[in-house]
Amino acid sequence: MVTELELKQMVQQILTEMSGKDGGAPKGSPAAAQCVACDDGDGLPDLTEIDLRRHCLVPNPANREALMAMKLTTPSRIGVWRAGPRYMTETLLRFRADHAAAQDAVFTNVSDEFLEANKLETVQTECTSKDQFLTRPDLGRQFGQESRDAIKRIAGQSPKVVIYIADGLSSTAVMTNAIDTLKAIEQGLDRNGIKIAKPFFVKYGRVPAMDVVSEVTGADVVCTLIGERPGLVTAESMSAYMAYKATVGMPEAKRTVVSNIHAGGTPAVEAGGYIADIIKLMLEKKISGIDLKL
Numbered sequence: 234m235v236t237e238l239e240l241k242q243m244v245q246q247i248l249t250e251m252s253g254k255d256g257g258a259p260k261g262s263p264a265a266a267q268c269v270a271c272d273d274g275d276g277l278p279d280l281t282e283i284d285l286r287r288h289c290l291v292p293n294p295a296n297r298e299a300l301m302a303m304k305l306t307t308p309s310r311i312g313v314w315r316a317g318p319r320y321m322t323e324t325l326l327r328f329r330a331d332h333a334a335a336q337d338a339v340f341t342n343v344s345d346e347f348l349e350a351n352k353l354e355t356v357q358t359e360c361t362s363k364d365q366f367l368t369r370p371d372l373g374r375q376f377g378q379e380s381r382d383a384i385k386r387i388a389g390q391s392p393k394v395v396i397y398i399a400d401g402l403s404s405t406a407v408m409t410n411a412i413d414t415l416k417a418i419e420q421g422l423d424r425n426g427i428k429i430a431k432p433f434f435v436k437y438g439r440v441p442a443m444d445v446v447s448e449v450t451g452a453d454v455v456c457t458l459i460g461e462r463p464g465l466v467t468a469e470s471m472s473a474y475m476a477y478k479a480t481v482g483m484p485e486a487k488r489t490v491v492s493n494i495h496a497g498g499t500p501a502v503e504a505g506g507y508i509a510d511i512i513k514l515m516l517e518k519k520i521s522g523i524d525l526k527l
Contacts, residue, residue, distance in 0.1 A: 280323070280326055280327050280330050281327070281330050281331065281334065283327070285304070285308075285310065285327070286304045286305050286307075286308065287301070287304070287305070288304075289301060289304075289312070290312060290313050290314045290321065290323070290324065291312045291314050292314065294312075300312055308466040308467075308497065309466075310324070310328075310465075328465065331465040331466075331468075332465060334405075334463070334468045335463040335464060335465060335468045337405065337468070338402075338403040338404060338405035338406065338460070338463040338468035338469070339367070339402055339403065339404075339462075339463060340363060341404045341405065342363065342400070342404055342436075343400050343404045343407055343408060343434065343436070344408065347408050348434055351412055353398065353432060353433055353434040354383070354387055354433045354434065355433070355434045355435075355436050356376070356380045356383050356384055356387070356433055356434070356435050356436070357380060357435070357436040357437060358372060358373050358374070358375060358376055358380070358435065358436070358437045358438055358439070358442055359372040359373075359375040359376065359377060360372045360373050360436075360437035363437070365437075366437040370439055372437075373437050373438060373439035373442065374439045374440075374441040374442050374444075374445070375442070375445065376442070376445050376449075381445070381449050384433070384446055384449050384450060385449055385450060387430070387431055387433045388430040388431065388433075388446075388449075388450040388452065389430055389431070389450075390451070391450070391451040391452070392428075392429070392430035392450060392451075392452050393427060393428065393429070393452065393453050393454070393516065394422065394427060394428070394429040394430065394452060394453065394454045394455075394456070394512060394516075395429065395430045395446060395447075395450050395452040395454070395455045395456070396415060396418060396429050396430075396432050396455075396456045396457075396458070397432055397433050397434065397435055397443075397446065397455075397456075397457055397458075398411045398415070398432065398433075398434050398435070398457070398458045398459075399434070399435040399436075399438030399439075399442065399457050399458070399459040399460075400434075400435070400436060400437065400438060400459070400460055401438060401439070401440070401459035401460035401461065401472075402460050402461060402462040402463065403460030403461055403462070403463045403468060403469070403470065403471070404460060405460070405463070405468050405469050406460035406461060406463070406468070406469045406470050406471040406494075406495065407458070407459070407460045407471060409469045409471075409495070409501075410458075410469065410471045410494050410495060410501040410504075411458045411471060411501075413501035413502050413505065414458055414471070414473065414494060414501040414502070414504055414505040414508070415432060415458060415505065416502075416505065417501070417502045417503075417504070417505020417506050417508075417509065418456070418505045418506075418508050418509045418512070419509075420505075420506075420509070421505065421506050421508075421509025421510065421513075422509050422512060422513065425509075425513050427512070427513065427516065430450070430452070435457070438457070438459065440457065440459060440474050440488070441481075442457070443455045443456075443457045443474060443476065443479055444476070444479045444480055444481045444482070444483060445481060446479075447476065447478065447479035447480065448479075448480060448481060453477065453478065453515075453516060454475060454476070454477055454512050454515050454516060454521075455475070455476055455479055456473055456474065456475040456508065456512060457473070457474050458471060458472075458473050459471065459472055459473075459474065460472075461492065461493075466497070467495055467497055467498075469495045469496065470492070470493055470494065470495045470498060471494040471495065471501075472490055472491065472492040472493075472494065473490065473491045473492075473494065473504065473508050474488050474489070474490050475488065475489045475490070475491075475508070475511060475512060475515065475521060476488045476489070476521045476522065477515045477516075477519060477520055477521035477525075478519075484522075486522050486523045487521055487522040487523075487524075488521065488522050489511060489515070489521045489522055489525055489527075491504055491507060491508055491511070511525075511527065514527070
C-alpha cells in the first residue's frame with residue numbers, strides 16, 4: 234500500500250516534471266513551462282493553479298515554439314501526451330480537479346454572506362430545492378404569488394430598467410462576477426441619465442424567469458445576470474440576458490445575450506460597460522434580440 238509520504242513524493246515528482254526542470258525549455262524563454270502550483274507545507278499542491286496553455290507536456294516536440302503558440306490560442310486540452318493508450322497522471326488529475334470544480338459550481342448555493350454584503354433581497358422561484366431545480370427546469374421559470382408580490386415591491390411601479398441576479402447553473406460564476414458587472418452597468422446607465430430599479434437575487438432561477446419579472450414589474454427592459462453551465466475550462470462563466478418588454482412564452486430570438494463573462498473571457502467590468510450600451514440602445518430602438526442590430 235502506498236503511504237501518504239510516498240504519494241506526496243510522487244505528486245512532487247510529477248510537478249517537477251511539469252515545471253520543465255527535466256528536459257524542458259530554458260528558463261525565461263516564452264516556451265518554458267510555468268508551474269505556479271501552491272503548497273502550504275501541509276497539503277498537496279493545487280494542480281488547478283497551473284496554466285495549461287503555458288505548460289508543455291509533449292516530450293521533445295519537433296517544434297516547441299509552434300506548439301506553445303498554438304496552445305496559447307485555445308483553452309482546449311491539446312498536446313497532453315500519453316502513457317500508451319492512457320492519459321498521463323497529471324492530465325488525469327487535472328481533469329478530475331476541473332470536473333470537481335464544475336460540480337461544485339452547480340451544486341453550491343450562493344452564500345448568505347454574499348447576499349447580505351451586497352444588500353440583495355432573495356426571491357425564490359417555484360423550485361424548493363437544488364435537486365428539483367436541476368430536474369424541473371419549468372419550475373425555475375415560474376414564481377408563486379408571494380414571490381411576484383415581492384418582486385413588485387422591490388422593483389417599484391413601472392421601472393424603466395430592472396436588473397437582477399440569478400444563480401442559474403453556476404453559483405460560483407455569480408459570486409465571482411455579478412457585482413462588478415452590475416456596478417459597471419449602473420455607472421454606464423447613470424452617465425446617460427437612465428435609472429434602474431433596486432437589484433435583487435432570484436434563487437433557483439432559469440433564464441425565462443425574466444419574462445415573468447417583466448410582466449410583473451412592467452419594466453421596459455429586464456436584464457438578468459445568471460451563471461452559465463460550467464465546463465472543464467472554467468466554472469466561473471456568467472451571462473447577461475436582456476429583453477425589451479419581455480412576455481411569457483415569447484420566442485428566444487427576442488433575447489439579447491452577452492456570454493462568457495469571466496476572467497478568461499470578457500472581464501466583468503468590460504462586460505458591464507457593453508451591457509449598459511446595449512440597454513441604452515434597446516430603450517432607444519424599443520426592440521431586442523435578433524431585431525436589434527449591434
